[in-house]
Amino acid sequence: KNQVEQSPQSLIILEGKNCTLQCNYTVSPFSNLRWYKQDTGRGPVSLTIMTFSENTKSNGRYTATLDADTKQSSLHITASQLSDSASYICVVSAGNTDKLIFGTGTRLQVFP
Amino acid sequence: DAEITQSPRHKITETGRQVTLACHQTWNHNNMFWYRQDLGHGLRLIHYSYGVQDTNKGEVSDGYSVSRSNTEDLPLTLESAASSQTSVYFCASSEQGVTEAFFGQGTRLTVV
Numbered sequence: 001k002n003q004v005e006q007s008p009q010s011l012i013i014l015e016g017k018n019c020t021l022q023c024n025y026t027v028s029p030f031s032n033l034r035w036y037k038q039d040t041g042r043g044p045v046s047l048t049i050m051t052f053s054e055n056t057k058s059n060g061r062y063t064a065t066l067d068a069d070t071k072q073s074s075l076h077i078t079a080s081q082l083s084d085s086a087s088y089i090c091v092v093s094a095g096n097t098d099k100l101i102f103g104t105g106t107r108l109q110v111f112p
Numbered sequence: 113d114a115e116i117t118q119s120p121r122h123k124i125t126e127t128g129r130q131v132t133l134a135c136h137q138t139w140n141h142n143n144m145f146w147y148r149q150d151l152g153h154g155l156r157l158i159h160y161s162y163g164v165q166d167t168n169k170g171e172v173s174d175g176y177s178v179s180r181s182n183t184e185d186l187p188l189t190l191e192s193a194a195s196s197q198t199s200v201y202f203c204a205s206s207e208q209g210v211t212e213a214f215f216g217q218g219t220r221l222t223v224v
Contacts, residue, residue: 004154009194014176024169031210032210034213041217041218042217043204043218044202044213044215046212046213046214049210049211049212051210053213053216064181091153093210098162098206098208099157099170099212100126100145100155100157101154102147102154102156103154104152104153104154105154107114
């Protein structure tokens with residue numbers, strides 16, 4: 001069964017600190033992996049998209065890594081800001097269907 | 113600017129009533145998707161369409177239907193609303209292939 005699992009489920013950090021979120025997937029055949037940010041009461045917004053051949057991609061203070069061999073990805077947030085408080089969702093696309101399989105997300109809270 | 117909009121943002125309906133949620137995108141995307149988001153679950157795919165007159169069932173399609181008469185719109189209909197369909201519904205659109213998917217703001221539906 002295609003699954004995407006994320007850890008931790010929730011995380012609290014202080015403003016200015018770094019953090020890393022984890023994603024493991026069992027999706028086959030693999031097409032691409034995405035990280036989305038979802039603010040409370042809003043729709044998800046794309047942060048990064050990585051294909052099989054890419055092992056790292058950055059978007060400002062967000063850096064995603066992908067290890068297709070171990071089927072793991074991470075999202076590293078540098079110098080966190082209060083506005084980073086949100087849910088971060090790992091999403092994997094299977095095969096060539098353009099359908100997305102969503103993890104349950106990591107809820108990040110950044111406190112001053 | 114191109115966008116994807118959902119309406120209404122909030123709706124309360126009674127069990128057994130037919131309800132239609134609207135989704136309109138101006139990206140001119142071929143792919144459109146409907147998801148529901150519930151606590152403890154990742155976004156789950158209800159129905160999707162790869163183009164005009166094309167509709168397909170997702171993993172949680174029972175009790176829902178969609179129609180695609182033009183590129184811009186993919187309305188989601190709940191034939192006979194049930195309390196189990198209380199959820200937040202998200203519409204998304206994308207081009208084919210490894211491209212960013214854009215999400216609407218969501219519709220919070222309560223069935224009483």
